[in-house]
Amino acid sequence: MKVELAEVYGFCPGVRRAVAMVEEHLRVKGPLSTLGAIVHNAQVVEELSRLGAQVVEDLSAVREGTVAITAHGAGPEVFEEIARRGLHLVDTTCPIVRRAQEAARSLAQEGFFVLIYGEETHPEVRGLLSWTRGQGRATLDPAELAKLEGDRLALISQTTKGRAEFWAFVAAVVERWKHELREVRALDTTCPETGRRYQAVRDLARRVEALVVVGSRNSANTRKLAEVARTTGLPTFHIERAEELQPAWFQGVSRVGVTAGASTPEAAVREVVAHLRRLGGER
Numbered sequence: 001m002k003v004e005l006a007e008v009y010g011f012c013p014g015v016r017r018a019v020a021m022v023e024e025h026l027r028v029k030g031p032l033s034t035l036g037a038i039v040h041n042a043q044v045v046e047e048l049s050r051l052g053a054q055v056v057e058d059l060s061a062v063r064e065g066t067v068a069i070t071a072h073g074a075g076p077e078v079f080e081e082i083a084r085r086g087l088h089l090v091d092t093t094c095p096i097v098r099r100a101q102e103a104a105r106s107l108a109q110e111g112f113f114v115l116i117y118g119e120e121t122h123p124e125v126r127g128l129l130s131w132t133r134g135q136g137r138a139t140l141d142p143a144e145l146a147k148l149e150g151d152r153l154a155l156i157s158q159t160t161k162g163r164a165e166f167w168a169f170v171a172a173v174v175e176r177w178k179h180e181l182r183e184v185r186a187l188d189t190t191c192p193e194t195g196r197r198y199q200a201v202r203d204l205a206r207r208v209e210a211l212v213v214v215g216s217r218n219s220a221n222t223r224k225l226a227e228v229a230r231t232t233g234l235p236t237f238h239i240e241r242a243e244e245l246q247p248a249w250f251q252g253v254s255r256v257g258v259t260a261g262a263s264t265p266e267a268a269v270r271e272v273v274a275h276l277r278r279l280g281g282e283r
């Protein structure tokens with residue numbers, strides 16, 4: 001059985017940068033707390049915790065020292081509290097998320113009500129909403145917008161959503177409210193990295209007979225990647241670790257494709273590939 005990797009898989013530049021910044025701090029300056037998991041991947045979190053990074057869910061749990069903001073970013077009130085309490089900050093906010101936050105902030109400041117295409121409970125979206133300082137809301141369903149807040153509306157997106165879906169959302173909202181709106185501004189704040197992984201798994205599906213998606217089950221981006229993989233019609237197995245692979249899944253399969261979510265470390269992918277090669281009799 002041949003094992004083939006997707007052309008684009010695993011850590012995106014934003015996550016790679018965040019992990020590198022935390023590792024560098026641990027190596028040079030010592031322990032720190034991270035506000036939420038720096039990556040939604042148990043292996044990475046375990047390894048960073050071994051090196052001295054403690055995950056906290058709330059700033060109140062940090063008494064002193066250094067706190068790291070994750071690649072998803074945070075609202076202005078978090079930065080304000082860190083400064084007020086004299087904590088040291090390692091800000092790993094991804095530059096692409098930072099750009100979306102800046103858009104949310106300036107559009108709200110210009111007097112627009114900011115509608116975010118995204119999941120309101122997602123940490124990145126919670127941060128974006130905070131940057132609107134109460135002048136925004138988030139939803140994935142245009143029908144959920146039951147009334148308008150004023151007649152000037154701005155639309156932006158959670159970075160990990162698809163560009164086409166974002167524009168479809170914009171079109172649906174504008175169509176629904178075209179008689180009430182005076183001004184509309186829509187800014188594509190999606191990140192191309194997510195789409196590149198989806199396209200790569202679709203391309204890979206044309207060359208293989210089964211797909212393995214590696215990554216945490218609590219990683220939204222990996223779950224979505226597995227969903228996209230399933231839409232190709234191939235048998236798709238979402239696993240976290242190599243030990244979960246079952247020989248029966250690959251009976252009669254001569255080529256298997258492997259991909260991984262944006263929060264999956266390279267080491268986990270390599271283990272899965274090595275395990276599959278052993279299963280398939282390759283050396």
Ligand code: SF4
Nearest residue numbers: 012014094096159191
């Ligand atoms: S998916 Fe894109 S926006 Fe999100 S962390 Fe990675 S590079 Fe940044």
